[in-house]
Amino acid sequence: xxxxxxxxxxxxxxxxxxxxxxxxxxxxxxxxxxxxxxxxxxxxxxxxxxxxxxxxxxxxxxxxxxxxxxxxxxxxxxxxxxxxxxxxxxxxxxxxxxxxxxxxxxxxxxxxxxxxxxxxxxxxxxxxxxxxxxxxxxxxxxxxxxxxxxxxxxxxxxxxxxxxxxxxxxxxxxxxxxxxxxxxxxxxxxxxxxxxxxxxxxxxxxxxxxxxxxxxxxxxxxxxxxxxxxxxxxxxxxxxxxxxxxxxxxxxxxxxxxxxxxxxxxxxxxxxxxxxxxxxxxxxxxxxxxxxxxxxxxxxxxxxxxxxxxxxxxxxxxxxxxxxxxxxxxxxxxxxxxxxxxxxxxxxxxxxxxxxxx
Amino acid sequence: xxxxxxxxxxxxxxxxxxxxxxxxxxxxxxxxxxxxxxxxxxxxxxxxxxxxxxxxxxxxxxxxxxxxxxxxxxxxxxxxxxxxxxxxxxxxxxxxxxxxxxxxxxxxxxxxxxxxxxxxxxxxxxxxxxxxxxxxxxxxxxxxxxxxxxxxxxxxxxxxxxxxxxxxxxxxxxxxxxxxxxxxxxxxxxxxxxxxxxxxxxxxxxxxxxxxxxxxxxxxxxxxxxxxxxxxxxxxxxxxxxxxxxxxxxxxxxxxxxxxxxxxxxxxxxxxxxxxxxxxxxxxxxxxxxxxxxxxxxxxxxxxxxxxxxxxxxxxxxxxxxxxxxxxxxxxxxxxxxxxxxxxxxxxxxxxxxxxxx
Numbered sequence: 001x002x003x004x005x006x007x008x009x010x011x012x013x014x015x016x017x018x019x020x021x022x023x024x025x026x027x028x029x030x031x032x033x034x035x036x037x038x039x040x041x042x043x044x045x046x047x048x049x050x051x052x053x054x055x056x057x058x059x060x061x062x063x064x065x066x067x068x069x070x071x072x073x074x075x076x077x078x079x080x081x082x083x084x085x086x087x088x089x090x091x092x093x094x095x096x097x098x099x100x101x102x103x104x105x106x107x108x109x110x111x112x113x114x115x116x117x118x119x120x121x122x123x124x125x126x127x128x129x130x131x132x133x134x135x136x137x138x139x140x141x142x143x144x145x146x147x148x149x150x151x152x153x154x155x156x157x158x159x160x161x162x163x164x165x166x167x168x169x170x171x172x173x174x175x176x177x178x179x180x181x182x183x184x185x186x187x188x189x190x191x192x193x194x195x196x197x198x199x200x201x202x203x204x205x206x207x208x209x210x211x212x213x214x215x216x217x218x219x220x221x222x223x224x225x226x227x228x229x230x231x232x233x234x235x236x237x238x239x240x241x242x243x244x245x246x247x248x249x250x251x252x253x254x255x256x257x258x259x260x261x262x263x264x265x266x267x268x269x270x271x272x273x274x275x276x277x278x279x280x281x282x283x284x285x286x287x288x289x290x291x292x293x294x295x296x297x298x299x300x301x302x303x304x305x306x307x308x309x310x311x312x313x314x315x316x317x318x319x320x321x322x323x324x325x326x327x328x329x330x331x332x333x334x335x336x337x338x339x340x341x342x343x344x345x346x347x348x349x350x351x352x353x354x355x356x357x358x
Numbered sequence: 359x360x361x362x363x364x365x366x367x368x369x370x371x372x373x374x375x376x377x378x379x380x381x382x383x384x385x386x387x388x389x390x391x392x393x394x395x396x397x398x399x400x401x402x403x404x405x406x407x408x409x410x411x412x413x414x415x416x417x418x419x420x421x422x423x424x425x426x427x428x429x430x431x432x433x434x435x436x437x438x439x440x441x442x443x444x445x446x447x448x449x450x451x452x453x454x455x456x457x458x459x460x461x462x463x464x465x466x467x468x469x470x471x472x473x474x475x476x477x478x479x480x481x482x483x484x485x486x487x488x489x490x491x492x493x494x495x496x497x498x499x500x501x502x503x504x505x506x507x508x509x510x511x512x513x514x515x516x517x518x519x520x521x522x523x524x525x526x527x528x529x530x531x532x533x534x535x536x537x538x539x540x541x542x543x544x545x546x547x548x549x550x551x552x553x554x555x556x557x558x559x560x561x562x563x564x565x566x567x568x569x570x571x572x573x574x575x576x577x578x579x580x581x582x583x584x585x586x587x588x589x590x591x592x593x594x595x596x597x598x599x600x601x602x603x604x605x606x607x608x609x610x611x612x613x614x615x616x617x618x619x620x621x622x623x624x625x626x627x628x629x630x631x632x633x634x635x636x637x638x639x640x641x642x643x644x645x646x647x648x649x650x651x652x653x654x655x656x657x658x659x660x661x662x663x664x665x666x667x668x669x670x671x672x673x674x675x676x677x678x679x680x681x682x683x684x685x686x687x688x689x690x691x692x693x694x695x696x697x698x699x700x701x702x703x704x705x706x707x708x709x710x711x712x713x714x715x716x
Contacts, residue, residue, distance in 0.1 A: 063645075072645055073614070073644075073645040073646065073647075240644075243640050243641050244640075247640055256431070262640075262643040262644040263644055264644060265640065265641035265644065268640075268641045269641075273638060273639065274638070276638040276639070276641070277636070277638065278635070278636020278637055278638045279636055279637055279638075279640055280631060280632070280634040280635065280636045280637075281631065281634070282601050282602075282605055282620075282623065282626075282637055283601050283623035283626045283627075283634070284652075285620040285650055285651075285652040286431075286598075286620040286621055286622060286623065286652030286653065286654065287430055287431040287652065287654070288431070288652065289431075289651075289652045289653055289654065289657060290650075290651075290652050291649065291650070291651045291652075292643055292648075292649070292650040292651075293643075293647075293648075293649045293650075294642075294643040294644030294645065294646065294647045294648050294649075295644060295647055296644065296645070296647065299647060
């Protein structure tokens with residue numbers, strides 16, 4: 001018998017039915033090592049058995065840790081059940097056509113077939129982003145890139161940038177949270193498009209890293225604030241990963257007729273709605289004739305997903321797109337790794353939890 | 359000699375270079391009756407001479423009462439020079455081809471040919487919306503409709519609704535400031551499109567008026583607040599004339615994938631930027647995949663202006679579109695009329711300043 005550990009959501013974070021505050025390892029997030037599995041004999045019932053190589057903690061996990069009565073864009077987690085995120089797995093045994101032992105698969109590491117029928121319309125069932133066979137890079141690049149440039153962060157950036165940004169060569173984009181998995185990729189896609197790139201990050205180490213990806217101007221928002229943007233005008237496009245003060249400053253300094261792609265609100269996730277930063281310059285939306293558009297990844301995968309999975313691996317292999325990950329070793333470190341992400345991420349790259357050697 | 363009175367901007371309203379506070383009649387807005395004109399002999403130099411029938415005080419006038427160093431979507435007024443707004447005039451004499459005595463003209467009643475070269479890009483020169491010959495309704499409807507359904511308010515509503523709202527029959531729209539000139543028209547256009555219409559206004563008399571235009575649900579935001587919107591879900595489209603709390607509540611209660619057309623921010627115009635209401639739920643823009651788009655009228659006139667000027671007079675004459683105006687008599691009442699508009703408008707219709715009989 002082999003240990004079959006998992007991280008469960010023991011209880012919701014405090015306040016507002018789980019909407020505010022950070023989850024605490026050992027209290028809200030529990031390592032459950034009580035289960036074992038017989039790898040050779042567990043019945044597959046036409047399915048397949050996988051071993052997790054890594055897990056990819058991402059901000060959206062926080063959103064799912066809420067009472068199911070609170071509507072949001074994702075389905076919520078079940079208290080007492082495993083915390084499910086994206087990960088890379090390798091197939092150990094398979095009875096399913098098209099999937100064979102040794103295949104790599106990427107997607108939600110959903111262990112149960114839970115399909116509630118009663119979610120409100122436009123709530124996306126994250127668990128439906130099931131595991132898909134992906135190429136084994138075979139040494140062309142580290143597998144951990146599947147947690148960053150080749151994973152959901154890179155995919156979010158790609159489909160949003162291609163679908164909504166209307167990027168124009170020679171124009172300037174501002175990317176907040178440039179050091180995040182999504183931010184990294186937007187910076188690089190914008191440079192490939194011939195744009196000038198301004199990015200913000202929360203430490204000088206992160207600034208250095210994002211600069212190394214090609215960004216033209218970096219600033220540390222914790223030291224300089226976002227109003228420093230006025231030095232870098234004209235700015236024609238804003239990719240918002242942060243919300244709050246960053247969004248307000250961008251609206252303040254964008255050129256007329258600019259676009260804002262709303263991809264995330266890192267500054268809001270752990271705050272009660274009443275404690276969030278209120279932006280006061282929405283009058284500029286009409287005065288400057290701005291367009292703000294929000295998206296979540298699944299909306300745009302049908303149109304742009306195929307190009308992502310063909311173009312980005314090639315660009316990574318050629319070194320034209322870069323991806324860097326910070327590895328936390330062992331599933332027991334997964335709660336701590338998620339906390340690191342929710343607290344702003346690591347300086348040197350996207351957080352990955354390495355669960356097992358390939 | 360005939361009196362040639364005008365209202366001049368004697369000085370900017372207090373604070374932030376004119377951006378905050380209301381202008382006070384007699385202090386910031388002065389009736390200048392010192393000038394006279396010889397109607398029969400004044401040289402026209404190839405132009406034409408008009409008599410003003412009415413002036414149409416509108417919120418955008420406030421925006422122009424600022425220091426010219428402050429960028430905005432409109433050109434600013436010159437301190438000491440006349441306050442220029444939209445109006446209806448009748449031609450007394452003309453040397454210009456295509457314009458003859460007796461013609462009605464509507465547009466900015468610009469008395470001077472002032473074309474500065476140094477406005478920042480995308481600043482719209484309001485004065486360029488020069489007088490154009492318009493049909494004399496000849497009794498089919500009151501000429502004051504040129505200040506409301508047939509004027510800039512109606513035009514704003516029409517071009518924005520046609521160009522940006524993507525209205526769908528059977529869906530629900532929320533219109534804030536439903537009692538305003540723009541709001542009135544959006545309500546009626548939405549009803550023509552087969553939408554359910556929810557509107558807000560600031561008095562029960564205004565609510566009654568907007569209900570008489572066909573709106574399905576009215577609420578008095580001063581009594582009920584905007585959060586009452588949650589009773590009227592699902593809402594698929596929001597026409598924002600108000601900003602601030604109205605915008606926040608709409609974002610909170612809109613369906614996923616909804617649109618917001620940003621046309622104005624009545625709640626912000628007389629406040630310093632720091633005193634404006636901060637909206638805290640911008641994270642819902644991505645979570646609900648909303649699109650917010652701002653516009654000002656001249657952006658969309660090239661595409662939709664011609665249809666407005668052909669379709670709306672016919673609908674008015676047939677009684678399918680209604681327009682109601684509250685008349686202030688005499689140019690000496692113009693500052694007071696503008697104050698009424700800036701304070702939320704009159705209950706019973708769009709404010710018009712009647713300057714002379716036809």
